[in-house]
Amino acid sequence: MTAADSCCERRCAPVDESSSIMNQVKNDIKDRIAKAIDKAKQKGDLPGYVEAEIKIHMPAKPEQGDFATGVAMALASEVKSDGRSVAGAIVRYLSLEDSWVQRVDIAGPGFLNFFLSTGWLEKAMADIWKKGPLYGSTDYGAGKKILLEFVSANPTGPLNVVNARAAAIGDCLASLLEASGYQVAREFYVNDAGHQVDLLAQSLEARYRQQLGENAPLPENGYRGEYLVDIAGELVSQKADSLLELSGLERHEWLKKYAVSHMVAKQRDTLLEYGLQYDTWFSEKSLREAGAPEATLEQLSERGFLYEKDGALWLKSTEFGDDKDRVVVKSDGEMTYLVPDIAYHKNKLERGFDHLIDILGPDHHGYVDRLKAGIAALGYPEESLEVIIAQTVRLVRGNQVVKMSKRGGEFISMDELLEEAGKDACRFFFLMRAPSSHLDFDLDLARLQSNENPVYYVQYAHARIASIFRQARQEGFVPALGPNEVEFSLIRETAEIQLMKLLAAFPEEVYEIAEAREPNRLINYMMNVAAAFHSFYTQCRVLGDDKDLSAARLYVARVCQIVLANALRMAGVSASESM
């Protein structure tokens, strides 16, 4: 965006209710800078043809102002001048009439530092008070429909710790996108067709027969987990040996259905325990029964992206950036897994979603290009599918790595993880790191109920505020005075200002975090808010002799609590009144 654009955009787009106060302040400053640059050009203080995006940020240090921009340095390189001179030219023509801005400094190599009166904070805090649980939400996403698919584990066993990570990331990202004004659907794709579930049925049959006293071996590569023994046990108590009367094929189909519905139900329970509810559980089987894979093949063929070679049918995925062409129908006539997968994504787009996001495990990253190629070959825009790879999780106890081999030894399921560490710590830990980074999950640390566990730092801030209000009621304070009843000018300590600035940034944070697909930054933000609050709490006595001051500080505590509660809710971590 150029200076001229932002100026125009500002004229065209009226300030609306769902734009945050901070965004309005930033736009106002941007607008004034753009006008100043125009004027400087007209007067010949800046050569023409210069364009630079005006980016406003909140500097870390208070002496660098409330807001700042490096636009002068960006311009300087184009006009062969230095940043400080350009900054000087901008300041010369900058109008601060009717603005929160009280002073502008030129600092360092040419930063413009803006110092504002606290009027904008007063407005921003009132906004929090008014919006309550909705604070943090904007309409920036303009109602665009996004389908977010995540976890989608095979229904052949219990969920594992990587699934738990994907679940935390996906659910949080969905919440962030919803708050940013998108319409989001959370979807779980159930792979209830294909070889893996056949193998599951065969494994269950073996367990069933074993319980009836037969010497039935598990199939090769069968599922060896204890959970199938349990299911077989239930089966025997419900059906005795009656299943043996069915034909082999009937029995297989019956067992498959039974096993899958059991596993899916278990997975759903685990996720519910985690506080996660999907909008849709999409069955691969239903897709196959509707003939979607065949239809997709036909469509690909019609569009000329299929060819035969070595008795197999290939997709020309290299035409869409894949590093080699892929088999879609094997020489034995069976489709590869790619076909129903392309069909599934086509189905998503046909359901009217504007954008698709898949969260996949690292073992699938080699698969992404061919899937995207398939979608592009069908004629959909390449960018309609976005894939986020959630990297591996390594479980650690202190310094010891917990081995996670499926064969033997210690396999930890998501259920066991939840039982050991609890939902809140799990979610918090999984969200702390960027999805792309490999994660060490310290079980000892996560289960620790002490200050060493970072999740308590944030939760404690929330509980502490609740405690202040309990105390306030006991001591006869009126705890619910709003922006119109409190004397805002009494809020002026550094710690208070710091805290309020962070709170005012929440809606922009949410949006930026959602756009960047980096929910870990939400944790970061919460930690910052909690730190600012704890600091405020230590430095500014809330309940004191000065009733007006107490009312004002109770108000600060209240809006802080609203932000913490909203952020924690988006992260899926509970915000308790006491701990």
Next chain:
RNA sequence: GCGCCCGUAGCUCAAUCGGAUAGAGCGUUGGCCUCCGGAGCCAAAGGCUGCGCGUUCGAUUCGCGCCGGGCGCACCA
């Protein structure tokens, strides 16, 4: 061999499409409760951001080449 991800404080990790003196938690050291919850606050120590070149007024961030770790490279799903 090719592709993807990651190398930042003792450990685990941040750093907002390239910004000012690279931050936080844990650990270490030293302070702070006659007062709203000390699961807290304040301060100190701790860094050639793996290495080298390049682009830029400016690089942890972008590009190239190495080094190290993880994961993938099927007519499996």
